[in-house]
Amino acid sequence: MRLDSEEFAADPHRAYSALRQAHGPLAPVELADGVPATLVLGYREALQILGDPARFPADPTERPSSARCPTLPLSQWRPSATRGEDHTRYRHAYHDCLAQVDLHALRTDVIANAVPLINAFCSEGSADLLNEYAIPLTVRVMNGVLGFPPEADDAAFDALTQVRDADDAASAEAGFERLTAVIRAVLADKRSRPGTDVMSALLTHPGRFGDGEITQIVGMMYEGGTEPTWNLIANTLLEMTNDVSFRDVLLGGSLSTRDAIDDVLFGDPPVPNGCVSYPRQPQIIGATMLPPNQPVITSMAASNNDPTTSGGDRTGNRSHLAWGAGAHACPDKAQSVAMVIATDSVEQLLDVLPEIELAEPPQWRRGGFHRALMALPVTFPRTPPLNL
Numbered sequence: 001m002r003l004d005s006e007e008f009a010a011d012p013h014r015a016y017s018a019l020r021q022a023h024g025p026l027a028p029v030e031l032a033d034g035v036p037a038t039l040v041l042g043y044r045e046a047l048q049i050l051g052d053p054a055r056f057p058a059d060p061t062e063r064p065s066s067a068r069c070p071t072l073p074l075s076q077w078r079p080s081a082t083r084g085e086d087h088t089r090y091r092h093a094y095h096d097c098l099a100q101v102d103l104h105a106l107r108t109d110v111i112a113n114a115v116p117l118i119n120a121f122c123s124e125g126s127a128d129l130l131n132e133y134a135i136p137l138t139v140r141v142m143n144g145v146l147g148f149p150p151e152a153d154d155a156a157f158d159a160l161t162q163v164r165d166a167d168d169a170a171s172a173e174a175g176f177e178r179l180t181a182v183i184r185a186v187l188a189d190k191r192s193r194p195g196t197d198v199m200s201a202l203l204t205h206p207g208r209f210g211d212g213e214i215t216q217i218v219g220m221m222y223e224g225g226t227e228p229t230w231n232l233i234a235n236t237l238l239e240m241t242n243d244v245s246f247r248d249v250l251l252g253g254s255l256s257t258r259d260a261i262d263d264v265l266f267g268d269p270p271v272p273n274g275c276v277s278y279p280r281q282p283q284i285i286g287a288t289m290l291p292p293n294q295p296v297i298t299s300m301a302a303s304n305n306d307p308t309t310s311g312g313d314r315t316g317n318r319s320h321l322a323w324g325a326g327a328h329a330c331p332d333k334a335q336s337v338a339m340v341i342a343t344d345s346v347e348q349l350l351d352v353l354p355e356i357e358l359a360e361p362p363q364w365r366r367g368g369f370h371r372a373l374m375a376l377p378v379t380f381p382r383t384p385p386l387n388l
């Protein structure tokens with residue numbers, strides 16, 4: 001099974017089932033043509049691997065095969081918390097600079113950005129809620145969190161688009177280079193005019209990060225923070241249009257938006273496969289031998305729905321692996337930022353347009369590392385714009 005195939009993108013859960021039936025909780029897959037990997041489908045096995053960084057390190061220093069895989073640019077070695085050897089120092093910095101984000105002010109910012117976006121389409125009766133709402137809203141809010149000034153928005157987003165659309169590793173790296181050039185230029189300005197944002201906090205952090213390191217951290221947070229968040233918004237809205245009973249209980253108030261979003265994080269998380277590790281020696285898990293230096297990918301989507309551990313009503317249950325697990329899990333403060341953006345943007349939209357209907361069957365982007373729609377075209381009764 002190739003994770004970057006059309007077939008996989010069209011119905012990943014059918015693929016997980018077939019792999020589970022054929023191989024059990026650990027299955028051989030290809031990330032791209034000729035790039036082998038192991039996909040972890042079992043919930044217990046996922047926790048075992050993510051909780052044992054000594055046997056399953058995230059740092060891919062010895063990682064010859066995935067160099068050819070365009071979908072793994074962020075997993076290559078970088079001086080960052082996720083993939084470098086200096087993880088603890090970086091992890092502190094992630095925590096500290098996100099801890100100073102004021103979540104109340106963030107809420108206000110989400111609504112301030114949501115209203116003009118909704119006003120641009122609410123009287124039309126139709127919209128693409130991914131490209132006209134979830135993406136611009138997330139990017140604008142995250143730009144504020146990270147510290148991009150408005151004049152850098154377009155250049156940063158164009159670079160990110162190049163990374164997302166890359167057909168090969170060289171083009172993905174070139175996109176990331178463009179992104180880091182934008183960040184370097186912004187940093188130069190932040191030194192003389194600091195604000196209350198992640199970039200400014202990193203400049204004075206006791207970990208004494210150099211400009212090159214800060215650039216990597218901010219680039220990684222921009223790339224790793226925006227796309228999953230906008231996909232979480234879009235996938236939650238899709239779930240509401242697909243499942244009328246889900247929407248009715250949500251609009252009726254017996255399910256909170258937070259619970260609805262957690263349901264999507266369980267069933268169809270925005271990062272369905274990730275948390276890549278690279279065992280240095282052969283490793284045995286259960287009855288499977290994992291070869292050295294070959295990527296081991298955790299399937300959060302498959303593990304969350306492992307039939308041996310899941311079942312029953314999931315309301316209020318947050319034991320899903322959508323944020324990863326172990327030493328490299330998405331930091332708590334980052335999760336809070338993502339949840340505020342997702343919850344408030346879904347609520348704001350449904351307050352104005354409760355009756356959205358899907359206009360066309362969903363089409364998914366290929367790649368395997370993001371559960372990402374190409375668009376979310378919907379229709380709804382025409383509604384007058386909100387007062388600003």
Ligand code: HEM
Binds near residue numbers: 058221271275327335
């Ligand atoms: C719905 C939104 C999000 C999802 C589903 C998500 C998911 C994840 C996952 C699965 C990982 C583990 C990656 C790995 O082990 O390779 C991770 C790591 C990380 N995420 Fe998130 N994330 C989201 C939003 C954000 C946001 C908004 C930020 C920043 C503001 C962020 C910052 C980070 C950082 C810094 C790490 C690396 C942690 C480390 O290696 O120590 N994430 N995220």
